[in-house]
Amino acid sequence: MRAQKKDFFREIRKNFGRFLSIIFIVMLGTAFFAGLRSSSTAMKYSADRYYDKTNMMDLRLLGTLGITDEDVEDIQETEGVETAEGAYAVDVICKLKDKQLVIKVLSLDEKINRPVLTEGRLPKDASECLVDAGVPVTKDVSIGQKLTFTAGDDRKPENLRRKEFTVVGRGYIPSYTDLERGSAEIGDGSTDAIVQILPEAFDMEVYTEAHVLAKGAKQMDTFSESYDTCIGKLTEKLEDLGERASERRYKSLVDEAVDEAVAEAVDKAVKDAGKAAEEELASQMPGMEIPEEMLKEVREKAEKTAREEATKKATEEARRKAEEAIDEPSWYVLDRDKIESFVSYEQNADRMDSLGEVFPVIFFLVAALVSLTAMTRMVDEQRMQIGTMKALGYGGGTIVGRYFWYAVLATMSGGIVGVAVGEKFLPYLISTSYGIMYTGMDEHLTPVNWDQAILAIAAASASTGIATLAACINQMRSRPAELMRPEAPKGGRRVFMEKLPFVWKHMNFTWKSTIRNLIRYKKRFIMTVIGVGGCMGLLLVGYGLKDSITEIAKQQYIQLFTYQAEVTLDINADEKDRQKVLETAENREGVTDTALIARKSVTLLHDGNERDADVFIPQKTDDIDNFLVLRDRVSGERWEFPESGAYLSEKTAKMLGVSVGDTIEVEYESSDSEEEASASGGTAEKKRFDIKVTKISENYILHYLFLSADEWEKMTGEEPEFHKLLINYDKKTAEEEDSFGEELLNLDGCSGFSTITNLEKQIDDMLGVLNDVMWVLIVSAGLLAFVVLYNLNSINILERKREMATLKVLGFYDGEVAMYVFRENMILTVFGIVFGYVFGTILHRFTIVTVEVDLMMFGRTISRESYIICAVLTIGFSLAVNLFMNRSLKKIDMIESLKSVE
Structure with a gap:
């Protein structure tokens, strides 16, 4: 046994390159397998810690006629409630530098939904406020600055005790972690930012809502079934309480009125x-x-x-x-499932789960495939040694164990390192990449996912271990005398090209031999094509993601939305002031065209699915194609703006399950009901109408329903409020655009000015962090390709060492011998690239659909340049490996070919 141990470690030193390559390739496979499959767990764990740290509400209670102090006391006394607090919310208008913003003012809870400060402190009296740090529109607000809130004109909001507040802090609001701030009952229907003030700054008789922390829920994982069960039971109790409280509130209001x-x-x-x-x-x-x-x-x-x-x-x-x-x-x-940012984050974490079901498995299988090949070849090439040991009386277990533990040691070494690196690096990278879209989550934790770690190492060890055992058992069936003789080479056979004499006759010896070898060694052919094709496919996915994600801003704002700037008119200004804005914009030097549109926030419903969207309504449809391109994404066919029916953006249609010809329900807040919304917590009246979808239009950012003004008025009985002005102008410098915007914003009728250039930059900045993930994927796939090619080439040379020596004896130069081998490798690489094109395109489509976020549709195509780059890289890896392996060919001793087989 002592001799066996010495020989075991001597074998590792002798073939350290092979041992190291198995470690490296298993390390790559297990790193991606365990790392990507653990990303969802790490993201959810980080989010759960953040929600616990900020005491984010478990339940939010809304009452159509408000919630009283007595109601809050009853909620607090309900079994299962740890803490209950009444809260206020009101929508106001705030003029901030050059923009008129819709602000949702929230009361600052004492214990629940505690903001994460980034600057300053929390408000201490009714004249102070905390500003939302999670949206770009407030980035220029400074500590000490005074904000003035109005009801749309110069009047103080009737639900607040004052209109001016001093900013004393900035922070992240735990229930608003994404970039959306929800809908509003004033302005254009969407909230731009959140501001928090103390409850005593509100002038309201009852609360608009109540926030609840459930007893024991903080100790649970918020994404677990146990948490859902706990919250579900408490929800039922509070719903029963709500019926009694509603009766009491109704009786109280009726009695008061009587x-x-x-x-x-x-x-x-x-x-x-x-x-x-x-x-x-x-x-x-x-x-x-x-x-x-x-x-x-x-x-x-x-x-x-x-x-x-x-x-x-x-x-x-x-x-x-x-x-x-x-x-x-x-x-x-x-419950939390009704908090949009919570649901969005959970869905993105689940997308990582879906991606982890396929993507790392393919990465792992390519690595395992090559490891299996390496170990199988090692056993085959040492058949003479096995025969010798068997003849000397060593038992089968001792002989097999030598190779089995070699494979397991290399695999487990690579697996442990791969899991350690993968489970710490990949989840952190993915979590921080998503962090740009989810603000406030400053901790990106990566706990060890033992399930995935053990599964990755066990799967890698099993694949190489079982293959090694199978190869050893196959050899052990032979007698020692047979094993001690080299295995007879595979016999040649006629190939199909020999049936094409006009081609075959014009080939030289080396090309004929190359073709025969490709067909004769079918196992090597399949393994190389699959290995190279898998790596090529992974590279293509990496570059395809780069094409699909980073180019969507240009697709949206250059090819589809073709205007250069958008002006927001102040809906509370006089008609005369708004008209002055229109005239100033139209008469500006360089402006070629303008168009008035209405854009209103609505909710679309179909077959139990719903999605918030914007209705895009132009005042005139005859020239809107100068500002907007409506087309089919696949065929590229362009359409006129619909006079009847509606066009729906592609991603929206997919999420709603809508096809052309289907009817969808549109829920909106009427203009009259918005003005009459109750100050005591009531909401504006929701109205609905049905409309037929006549086309599904290409669109990448946000959700849109394209509708004519006549159709809107026909369906709602209301005229659209045209408060957006689209502008086309000759190419401008950044200074000229700033000057244009400043001129318009100085007018009383203008509340906002934005350029397409700025929108593109914001989206590119938001998605730019994803480049890190893409480059990790590209580099890892490249390394895998290199290792795969190295292993396969190494095995190929070892298998045909005697053949190479014979060629040298026959007078072939080193370069000719090298080309004899490497020509086959390059041909197999080309076959692998073709397979990789097909495999990578399919995998890219799956990956895009899986990682796509709700507010965006990523591109579905891979650019021609990416196909070329991936092919060139793969060929480059193959050439590099050939050059590296050329040293092994030069070291082949010609005398080997003259030795007797005996």
Whole structure:
């Protein structure tokens, strides 16, 4: 056994290159396998820690007629509730430098939804505020700056005690971690930023909502089934409480309305009765002075009778009117699954799970395939040594164990290193890349995922170990005398090209030999094509992701939205002021065309699916094609703007499950109901209409429904409010664009100015971090390709060492011998590239659909340049390996070919 151990370690030193290559290739495979499959767990773990640290609400309760202090007390006393707090929310307008923003003002909870400070401190009195740090529009707001909130004009918002607040801090709001801030009941229907103030700064009789922390939920994983079960049980209890609280609130409001109406009616009836009694008494005693005591007695008697009769009559009438005027309230108990940023983050983490089901498996299989080949070849080339050991009396277990533990040691070494690197590096990289779209999550934790680590190492060890055992067992079946003789080379056979004499006759010896060898060594042919094709496919996915993700801004804002700038008109300004903005823009030097549009936030519904979107409504459709291209993504066919029906953006149609010809439901807030929204927590009335989808249009960013003004008015009975001006102008420098924007923003009727250049930059910045992920994938695939080619070439040379020596004896120069071998490698590489094109294109499509975020549709095509680059890189790797292996060919001893087989 001591000799066996020495020989075992001697074998490792002797073939250290092979041992190291197995370690490296297994390391790459297991790193991607365990790392990518652990990314979802790491993302969710980091998010759960963030939610726990900020005490993000487990439940949010909304009441259509508000929530009272008594309701909050009842919620707090409900079994399973740890903490309950009432909260306020109101939408206001804030003029911030050159923009008019829609701000959602939230009350700062004492214990729940605690913001993460990035600068300054939390508000301490009713005149201070905390500004949302998670959106770009507030980046220039400084500590100490005063913000003025209005109701759309210069009036103070009726739900706030003051209109001016001093900024004392900036921070991230835990329930708003993505870049969207939800809808609003004023302005253009969408919220630009969040501001938090103390509850005493609000002037409201009841809360607009309540926030709840569930008892014991903080100790659970928020994405687990146990958490869902816990919250589900509490939700049922609070829904039951909500029914009782709604009845109490309804009765309270009705009684209050009845008391006011009765008091007013009785007061009037009493006054009228007293006056009538005095007049009647005076008519009965004309010309006489009536004693004061008599007048008082008659008046009181009349008033008493009138009060009793009026009270009875007015109470019945007032109650009837109150019950008709006041709608019965409802409570809505919303869990974290109704928080848009929470759901979006969970979906993106789940996408990593989906990606981990296929992508790393392919990476791992390519690595395992080559490892298997290397170990199988090692056993085959040492058949003489196995035969010798068998003849000397060594047992089968001892002989097989030598190779089995060699394979397992190399595989486990590579697997352990790969898992350690992969589970720390890849999840962190992916988590930080997504972090640019989810603000506030400053910790990107990467706990060890033991399940995936063990699975990766076990799968790698099993694949190489089983293959090694199979190869050894196959050899052990032979007798020692057979094993001690070299294996007879495979016999040649006629190839199909020999049936094409006009081609075959014009080939020289080396080309004929090359073709015969390619067909004779079918196993090597398949292994090389699959190995190179897999690596080529992974490279293509990396470059394809770069094409699909980083180019969407240009696709959207150069090819589809072809205007250069967008002006937002102040909807609260006078018509005269808005008209001045239009005239100034149209008369500006260099402006070639303008178009007025309306853009309104709506909710689209179809077959149980729903999606927030913007309705795009041009004032005139005849020239809108100068600003907007509507087309089919696949065929490129362009369409006119729809006069009837509607066009739907492609990603939106996919998420809703809509096809051309389907009818969708559009839910919107009418202009009238927005103005009449209740100050006590009520929301604007939701209205709906159905419309047929006539086309599905190419679109990459946000969700759109394209509709004509006539069709909107026909469906809603309301005229669209055209508050956006699209502008085309001759190519401008950045200074000229800034000057143009400054000129318009100085006008009272303008509340915003943005250029397509800035939009492109914002999107490129947002997606730029994903380049890190792409380059990791590209570099890893390149390294895998190099190692695969090295192993396969090394095996090829070892298998044909005697053949190479014979060629040298026959007079072939080193270069000719090298070309004899490497020509085959290059041909197999070309076959691998073709296979990689097909495999990579399919895998790219799957990857894009999997990693796509809700607000964007990534491109579906890979550029021609990427195909060329990937092919050139793969060929380059093959050439580099050939040059590296050329040294091995030069070292082949010609005497080997003259030795007897015996």
